[in-house]
Amino acid sequence: MAIEADTTATEMFDSVNLDSLSRAERYKMLTGAVIPRPIAFVTTIGPNGIINAAPFSQFVIVAVDPGLLAISIGPRPGSLKDTLLNIRSSGEFVINMVPEGWENVVQECSADQPADVSEVDQLGLATMPSVHIKPPRLADSKIQFECRLERIIELGDAPNHFVIGRVALMHVRHGLAHDCKIDPKKHAPVARIGGRNYVRLGDIVEC
Numbered sequence: 001m002a003i004e005a006d007t008t009a010t011e012m013f014d015s016v017n018l019d020s021l022s023r024a025e026r027y028k029m030l031t032g033a034v035i036p037r038p039i040a041f042v043t044t045i046g047p048n049g050i051i052n053a054a055p056f057s058q059f060v061i062v063a064v065d066p067g068l069l070a071i072s073i074g075p076r077p078g079s080l081k082d083t084l085l086n087i088r089s090s091g092e093f094v095i096n097m098v099p100e101g102w103e104n105v106v107q108e109c110s111a112d113q114p115a116d117v118s119e120v121d122q123l124g125l126a127t128m129p130s131v132h133i134k135p136p137r138l139a140d141s142k143i144q145f146e147c148r149l150e151r152i153i154e155l156g157d158a159p160n161h162f163v164i165g166r167v168a169l170m171h172v173r174h175g176l177a178h179d180c181k182i183d184p185k186k187h188a189p190v191a192r193i194g195g196r197n198y199v200r201l202g203d204i205v206e207c
Ligand SMILES: Cc1cc2nc3c(=O)[nH]c(=O)nc-3n(C[C@H](O)[C@H](O)[C@H](O)COP(=O)(O)O)c2cc1C
Pocket: 039, 052, 053, 054, 055, 056, 057, 058, 059, 071, 072, 073, 074, 075, 080, 081, 082, 083, 084, 106, 107, 109, 110, 111, 112, 113, 192
């Protein structure tokens, strides 16, 4: 790939020492740069039986043999997020991929709610039972992963909890996959960029 000579000049870049920033500034720089991020819309069940749903865009495939998916759950001042508490106590969660049109739903589900409030009931989201685990799937999500907790790793000073789940069963809406190839246009997941902004799938470039 050709690179224009003057783009290598150091004055072409603002070099930022992340450690010199406030936490909020660091968050904005990292989450503005690492985009687009797919969203894990995680359903869990609390010890009180209440179904919790919350979105997490710090979401990644961490292994294939076996299939391991992970989300990174940030701190909540004075307590821990319900999703983390529920996964810790039950060892189970569902990752629901987010279809187009659900941007407002995930945004609303990210509001800080007391543990006895079910976002699923509040927003009237349709659920369906999982096969191997207790937390239900969100019926209108086109791809869902039933996960059992593999490991939680504490990272950073705050800390973040890196929650790794082993996929016990993956559900794919009829017509989306052929010979294990998922049609990205039919899947059409939503991804997060900065703040309250989301993107949908754009051009696909085949190389
Ligand atoms: C699209 C989106 C992605 C988010 N990603 C994360 C994330 O990766 N990690 C995190 O800790 N919080 C993330 N949040 C914030 C949580 O969803 C929020 O703290 C939520 O209240 C947690 O709910 P809970 O207490 O029911 O687990 C995100 C919010 C939105 C709207």
